[in-house]
Amino acid sequence: MKFVTEFRDPEAAKALIADIAEQAADQPARKFMEACGGHTHAIYRHGIETLLPESIEMVHGPGCPVCVIPMGRVDDAIAVASEDGVTMCCFGDVLRVPGGTSSLLEAKANGADVRVVYSPLDALAIAEQEPDRQVVFLAVGFETTAPSTAVTAMQARERNVDNFSIFCNHVTIVPPMKAILDSPGMSLDGFLGPGHVSTVIGTGPYEFVARDYGLPLITTGFEPVDILQGVSMLLRQLGEGRCEVENQYKRVVRDEGNPAALGLLAEVFELRPHFEWRGLGFIGQSALALNDDFAKWDAEKRFSVPGLRVADPKACQCGEVLKGAIRPWECKVFGTACTPETPIGTCMVSSEGACAAYFNYGRFRAKKRIAVRAV
DSSP states (O other), rough: OOGGGGOOHHHHHHHHHHHHHHHHHHHHOOOEEEEHHHHHHHHTTTTTHHSTTTTEEEEEEEEEEETTHHHHHHHHHHHHTTTTTTTEEEEEETOOOOSSSSSSHHHTHHHHHHHEEEHHHHHHHHHOOOTSSSHHHHHHHSSHHHHHHHHHHHHHHHOTTTEEEEEEBBBSHHHHHHHHHHHHHOOSSEEHHHHHHHHOSSSSGGGGHHHHHOOOOOOOOOSSHHHHHHHHHHHHHHTTTTTOEESTTTTTOOOOOOOHHHHHHHHEEESSSSSEEEETTTEEEEEEEGGGGGGGGGHHSSOOOOOHHHHHHTTTTTTHTTTSSSSSSGTTTTTTTBBBSSSSSSTSTTTTOOOIIIOOOOOOOHHHHHHHOOO
């Protein structure tokens, strides 16, 4: 399959691994952050972390949309879903995200009408098919998925579907990256920039990383050769004394982004003054809300939500994982009290969560690598 098989080519991967080893031998230890959860899963699914030199450390960033939803927002969604006559629609990996006391899956087990959909347009279709129900779509995701929510809002207005609304939890990628770079004690040498988000916003929004923080950023795809090439490009910039934003994922990402998608976002959404991120606290101008033109389809205006801030469990260190401060296996409950079957934090639930990636693909290799380093 074109644009897949060639990015899994063993010979190309071997050549890049040799190139990375040669460059790393002439440089000090490097710490790179993959900003996207898809990168983390690819790195561990393909065993890339075991192929990199010991001097290169990869840490996870805040690019998992489900992982960053705070407990209070989950509780708000459960409160809406528990009202009489309400059908709550969401993506599958949102079901088991823990709130303060339960999850949407538990709410469903207790009688709430919670349904998994594959698109917000599926939720709109349910609203049209069941006009006696109030159908709410729980919207999550970065700029990657926000355009599909925007299209759905426009369709709801065009078709005048009165029993449909959106509980919007869309977030944006740049503010949390800034927050991480400004975190005390944070020391990075470069970023593998998110590929999916960049298909919408382009590469320009990341220029602040090079301009203000003196770090290189490579927008990178999700196949093994993509990631290895991204690491090689980071090392080359550092070796040559450059700090630039480069686009490795040119087969998908245009530097200017997707103007049509950006136009949809501007027409439907506005920036929230502040929004709470799980583990990161409140970050200004970091999330989207439906603007006044679409207030009729805003679930937060249609329903009464608690809006309470709920502290993460003391045992959970998802916030530290999302900031790259610790690795998942350094959390005290990783793989013991917190597993995919019994998650305490969101990073173990989401299909893009770092803890889920380490648990499913890397936990034994990680422990072995720690033992080798200790010796």
